[in-house]
Amino acid sequence: MLDWLDEHELEGIEASxxxxxxxxxxxxxxxxxxxxxGLRADADIExxxxxxxxxxxxxxxxxxxxxxxxxxxxALDAAYSHLRAQRASTRPASLAAH
Numbered sequence: 001m002l003d004w005l006d007e008h009e010l011e012g013i014e015a016s017x018x019x020x021x022x023x024x025x026x027x028x029x030x031x032x033x034x035x036x037x038g039l040r041a042d043a044d045i046e047x048x049x050x051x052x053x054x055x056x057x058x059x060x061x062x063x064x065x066x067x068x069x070x071x072x073x074x075a076l077d078a079a080y081s082h083l084r085a086q087r088a089s090t091r092p093a094s095l096a097a098h
Contacts, residue, residue: 055079
């Protein structure tokens with residue numbers, strides 16, 4: 001699938017990504033919802049990550065197969081829409097139900 005990367009380059013990317021993730025330190029939240037990136041309290045983070053990565057990877061595969069970057073743009077738009085749907089409401093609770 002990733003014929004433009006050899007196996008050694010791919011391993012290097014995976015190792016550097018894992019190292020970066022292991023050293024990342026979360027900042028303490030200063031406002032409610034900030035720690036979760038503004039996502040709803042009931043948002044399933046693992047499912048959102050999986051769906052987002054699947055959209056990005058699928059868009060890359062389609063872009064490469066069809067030689068059309070619009071495929072990736074469409075996949076990224078869908079992933080972004082899915083993430084926005086899980087965004088915490090910024091409206092006051094008294095107005096959120098209306």
